[in-house]
Amino acid sequence: MLLLELNEVSKSFGGVKALENVTAEVQEGEIVGLIGPNGAGKTTLFNVIAGVIKCDRGKVKFAGKDITKYPTHKISTLGIGRTFQIVRPFATMSCLENVLVALSISEKSRSKNERIEKAQELLETVGLAEKEQTPAGNLNLIDKKRLELARALATNPRLLLLDEVIGGLNSYEVGEAIALIDKLRKNFKLTILWIEHVMKAIMQLSDRILVLDQGKLICEGTPEEVSHDARVIRAYLGDSSASSS
């Protein structure tokens, strides 16, 4: 089933075209990587999908519904969860409370104790069980990223947008993170659209990859296809290296 549909999405900031006629689809159950050089418009695209930024032209459809003009919180309750590249924890609140905020919306009908239990489960899934009472502002970067993940999962998403959750981790942690994302995908029956610069991770886990460059979708295909595409190599390495390789 078609879960996310982007139809000629465009967005400019002043004279800079951050996104230009981006058209793409994500099927339910897929894990799709979104890559591209710095400034390609990846995070802008996430912000448009999540409703933080409204696009100038084009349409965003989620599960058949046109959500282009929906406010952020409504998009979240419809089933799109996200993490932020630059982490945004509720700094003065404990990890448990951070997750409980999300559960106070997504699990409204459940009792307080049930929610606390679920929050603890989620923190355990991402490996933060021992830090549930720590104020989120005191966590290190990796733990903050784990918390972002737990909080996003607590919204009961069908589609999860992950913005560089692996960036900044060492190679051992990257391995762990890959295993975690793979596990989440299976356990929570998630569809994932993710931005990542760690090629090892994105090539290994993604079913399909979208490549953005200067706001345009320049290539789309399996990891294998994309990594051999001349346009992609040019976007990443420049003209001369494309011809010499």
Next chain:
Amino acid sequence: MKRANLVSWCIAFVVALILPFLVSDYWLHSLISGLFYVLMASSWNLIAGYTGQVSFAHAAFAGIGCYTSGILAVKFGIPPFFGILTGIILAALLSLTLGALCIRMGGIYLSLTTLGFSEIVRIIIQNEYKITRGTMGLKVPFLFGNYSKITAFYIMLAAVVLVLVGIYFVLKSDLGLQFRAVQNDEIAAASVGVPVVFVRLTAFVMAGSLAALAGGLYGHYLLLITPHIPSLDTMFLVLAMTVIGGMGTMAGPVVGALFLEILSEYIRVYGEFHVLVFAIVAMIFARFFPQGIVGFMGNLIKQKT
């Protein structure tokens, strides 16, 4: 709530109950004013300390509360109890309107808009001489029955207890959790489904209504209401009380309001210079105890254990 906290609150309550029999008539007046400021600072803390909206319209809503009820009593003979209720409803509607206009702007724009609103309210009250008697002040009846400071004290105390318990339960609820999430990070809060504008507006209307309650009760105790209640002087005093006591804590505004009210009694002898003393106190706190008295004490206790 932690047991030690609960015990402290209970002790404070018991002390408050017997206080009217221990102090002079003069200090009793001070205490009643102090309780008014406790109501004001605690409700302002709800928006400034828990949802991060620095509104300057709080004193104006207190003014709307006391003038609505005062005018109804004087012109139509309506008992203060119903008058105050009407004032609260009017303040709720006005804060809903004002909030709907300026909450989306947020930050400094919200502060500026509410500042403007506050001055508009004060100027209208000051100039509509025929209705409000302007700066001469409007003579209003006592809360009920015969005038008694002790009655006024207990009514104020009852209101303070009800409001504080109410605020405590709100903060404990899902809404309270969402308040803090919105204050921490709006975008992150929206991304997990928190309806940010709605949450902010709820806090704004709650605070406005509580200010009207405080103003109404205080006006019928003072017997003479003047445009001083909806003035920026009152507003900045409430702000100073909340900040010096400790924003974003339950006890902070209570401690701050009583501390500054009592302090102001002692520095009154310096006439206009008392403003200077206030400013110095505020600066000392901003420099050395940015988390206020309660935050500072909390850290002290944590370090010891």
